[in-house]
Structures are given as structure tokens and as C-alpha cells.
Amino acid sequence: MDPKTDLLFPKLALTGSPRRPLPTPIAYFRSRTVMKNIVTVCAVVFLFGCGAQNGSAENTDSPEAIKTPATVEQAAKVLDLATFPLMDGAKSAESRHVANLSYVAPGDPKKALEFHRKTFVAQGWKELPNSTISDESASAMFARDGFVVSLSVIPFEANGVSVRLLNLGNVKPGKLPVPPNAKAVYVGDPTAMYETDAAVAATADAIRNLFVAQGSVPYGKAGDSDFFKQNAILVTSTVSSAPARGGKTMIQYSNQLISSDIPAPQGVDDLRYVDEPPELTFATANQDAVVDFYRKALAAAGWKSTMDKMIDVDGKPTMIFRNPAKEMITLSMPYVLGDKLGVSVRFQSAAQIAERDRKIKEAAPALRAAAEAKAAKEAKEAAELAERNKVPTVAVTLPADAKDVKQTKDSIKFTVGKGKAKAAVESFRKQFRDAGWKEDVASLERMAGTLLFSKGDGQSVNITYSDTGFMPTEVSLSSMRVELEAAK
Numbered sequence: 001m002d003p004k005t006d007l008l009f010p011k012l013a014l015t016g017s018p019r020r021p022l023p024t025p026i027a028y029f030r031s032r033t034v035m036k037n038i039v040t041v042c043a044v045v046f047l048f049g050c051g052a053q054n055g056s057a058e059n060t061d062s063p064e065a066i067k068t069p070a071t072v073e074q075a076a077k078v079l080d081l082a083t084f085p086l087m088d089g090a091k092s093a094e095s096r097h098v099a100n101l102s103y104v105a106p107g108d109p110k111k112a113l114e115f116h117r118k119t120f121v122a123q124g125w126k127e128l129p130n131s132t133i134s135d136e137s138a139s140a141m142f143a144r145d146g147f148v149v150s151l152s153v154i155p156f157e158a159n160g161v162s163v164r165l166l167n168l169g170n171v172k173p174g175k176l177p178v179p180p181n182a183k184a185v186y187v188g189d190p191t192a193m194y195e196t197d198a199a200v201a202a203t204a205d206a207i208r209n210l211f212v213a214q215g216s217v218p219y220g221k222a223g224d225s226d227f228f229k230q231n232a233i234l235v236t237s238t239v240s241s242a243p244a245r246g247g248k249t250m251i252q253y254s255n256q257l258i259s260s261d262i263p264a265p266q267g268v269d270d271l272r273y274v275d276e277p278p279e280l281t282f283a284t285a286n287q288d289a290v291v292d293f294y295r296k297a298l299a300a301a302g303w304k305s306t307m308d309k310m311i312d313v314d315g316k317p318t319m320i321f322r323n324p325a326k327e328m329i330t331l332s333m334p335y336v337l338g339d340k341l342g343v344s345v346r347f348q349s350a351a352q353i354a355e356r357d358r359k360i361k362e363a364a365p366a367l368r369a370a371a372e373a374k375a376a377k378e379a380k381e382a383a384e385l386a387e388r389n390k391v392p393t394v395a396v397t398l399p400a401d402a403k404d405v406k407q408t409k410d411s412i413k414f415t416v417g418k419g420k421a422k423a424a425v426e427s428f429r430k431q432f433r434d435a436g437w438k439e440d441v442a443s444l445e446r447m448a449g450t451l452l453f454s455k456g457d458g459q460s461v462n463i464t465y466s467d468t469g470f471m472p473t474e475v476s477l478s479s480m481r482v483e484l485e486a487a488k
Helices: 003-008 026-048 072-078 109-122 200-213 287-300 350-389 421-434
Strands: 100-106 138-144 147-156 160-167 183-187 191-196 217-222 225-230 233-242 248-257 269-275 278-284 311-313 316-322 328-337 340-348 393-397 403-408 411-415 438-444 448-455 459-466 474-480 483-487
Touching: 109 138, 109 147, 109 160, 160 248, 200 217, 200 225, 200 233, 200 248, 217 269, 278 287, 287 316, 287 328, 287 340, 340 350, 393 421, 403 483, 411 483, 421 438, 421 448, 421 459, 421 474, 474 483
Parallel strands: 393 483
Antiparallel strands: 100 160, 138 147, 147 160, 183 191, 191 248, 217 225, 225 233, 233 248, 269 278, 278 340, 311 316, 316 328, 328 340, 403 411, 411 474, 438 448, 448 459, 459 474
């Protein structure tokens, strides 16, 4: 697909429907990230027993395990959820990326759990303890080569289930750095919790320094949570006060793999990342600085812009980047809020692009036929309107001695000899009366006069003359909704 197509179809989702437009309020970026983490934390606490000590599964590392936070490419070699098998009868996936997969299928939670259990085991994964199953839901975790994947299943409509798979990455929360004197409360595969007597703000600062010192990049903030990214591992660090534990400061870590390692400029506001689809959003006051940052940062990773400058697409400044793997990053600025520009940096995989192009190609004949049908309908309507607006032509016989005749479609002017204007107009009077026109006004004097005739559909003809004896004798006819044609 060429760059023009990238610009024409930047929002086409894999489901074939336009992607939801980016909302204007910056608060939306905050809310969807916070709510996602709240739901994740609650699920973890409920399913895996937050109060338990040392809840982590046995060490699942293998000689093949990656010893550093994985890149997207490294993680995809172990497990690519974008190509993971689906249950029989599965409908279109709501989200299908390297690091996450959501879809619906017929069946119940037990059937869904068994299907995924067999699929993971066949691919060399090990099911971790604490799997749960009931009539209402199912959950499980699987490990291989240091990676952990969570599975959750809930009912969907009458006889179906909604399935969600999330790769938590290859960094165990319990291995992440913590400030001195922090005491473990719970350490497991999906999360790790600690408590300390230090103040909340001081603890958050200490954690930020520890992560940066180990090579992580700050990747946004939402409420009590800070986000840090190293390669394709995104860590959520939540620091808050716990009145129920005597006012101690609580630390909670959770990890997830992200499907695209999108670089983030520093010094911007409201930085947020979501993985469904992979998109980084933030606010800035300097468009040129953002464009320059992404030109340089993406070029260093093998990306190239398909245009020299940002182009307006649907009212949004937009720039497209491509790489040799045929992936695409779309940089756009969809709204202005005060003195800030909202920025969206969205990643699409080669598979997504190919699927988009396939859908465009598949839809092209129908779109072409619809466009041709629309054009034919508009042409027919234009012809019908022209026919309705078509006006009749009225032939007017001028006096034999008429001179200096000037004619347009709706007027005729000429001169006659002195003293002959009234007689010329009287001849017109007879012509129009004989043709069935209604005489609305008649004022005929020796030196000047007026006649006004009308007919249906708003047609009218006005005839005037001037015959003073010392100025040129002139006769004038003007019309509305009829065309005049002079003849002698």
C-alpha cells in the first residue's frame, strides 16, 4: 500500500470499522489507564490471594530464558498472541496483538479453560498454581522461558464466553528494585506488594531513581501510579498510604509486555500508553519539537517518514512512518486544548496493515459501485432540476423600422422614430393579449408609458417606452422566467 493509502485510511481498524476518534479531554487518557490498572489489581487480589506470603510460583526460568527485559521481537519468538489459536466458532477478535488477545466464542468457562490449557501445554508452556474455574468465570496463568501469560474467561451473552490473554512479560515483579527497609507483603507472578515506614512522596522518588538507575525510562503517570519502560516491559509502580495497616506506605508492582516499543519524548504532559491498540498519547506545546524528536528517534530504529512534513488528514496534522518490516507508526495531533496540542503515536503491525489493505481491496468494488450509483443519481437529479427550471421562449415581433436593437435572454431594447413609440407598444399589447397573457398594468401616454403582463409559474414581461420629442425614442422589454426572442 502506498503512502496515499496510509493517509486516506489511517483509522481503519482490523474489524473493518473506523477506529474510535481520540477524545479531546486529556483526562480521558488518565481515566482509561487508571481504571485498567484498578481492574487488574482487583482481579489479582481476588484470584491469587493478596494476603498470602511468597505467592510466586516456582522458578520457571530455563536456559533459553532471556536474561534482560525482553524486546517485542524477542517476546514474539516465544509467544505472539496476534497469531495464537482461537476457540472453534470464535468471532472477530476485539484486540489481537503481540502482547494481548481478546475475543468471544461459543462455550462456557470450563470449555474455554480446557482449550487454552491444551494449547499452551502443546507449545511447551507450564500451567502455574492457583487456576480457578466456576460457572461464572475461569482464570489461569502459564509460564515458559521466564514469560508469564494470564488467562481470564467470563460469560458473554447467552451461550458464549469472552476470553482475554495478557502477556505479563519476562520480568517478575518480585525481582524489581525496592527502596531500603521495604518489607514484602505479597510476592507473586502477577504482582508484588511491599510496605515501608517512609513517606509516600519520598518512597515514590526513591523508586523512580532506582528504576532510572537500572535503565528504565519514565513512561507516564496516573494518580498514585508511575510507569517505567525498559525495552518492551512496562512496569506499573503504585505508591499509596494504607490506613488499614497503621498508615504505612504501600508499594505495588505489576508488569506487562507491550506490543510496540514506542519512544516517548521527555518533558511532555499526561503521557499515557495503551496496548489495545498500541498507542502513546501525551500533550505538548511544541509541535515542531515533537516532530523533530520522532524523526530522529524513529530513524535510529530504522523507520522512515513517507512525507516531508505533516499533512492534514480529517483536520488533524499527521505524519506516517514505515520500516523495512512493513510496520507503520502514525503520528497525529488530533486536538488543541488551551495552549496544548494532543499527540497520538499509534503503531500498526505488518499483519494489521496487510489485513487493512485486504479489506480495502475487498471493499473497493462495492465502494466504486456506490460512487458510480451516487454520481448517476446526482446527474439525474441535476437534469430533472434543469428541466423544472427550464423557461419558455416568447417570440416578439418588432416594428419594421426598429433600430439599434440590443437583445439578451431576458431583455430587448430598440429605438423608433419620434412619435412612434406608443404605437409600437400597442402592437406588443395585442401580441401578448392574443397569446393569453394577463395584462396587470397599463399606462400609455403620448410621451411615456408602461405595460405589465403575467402568466402562470411566475412568468412576467414589463414593457416601457419614452418618447419626449427631444431625446431618442426608446422602447424596452424585460422578462422574468421567460426568454425573449426578437423578430421583425
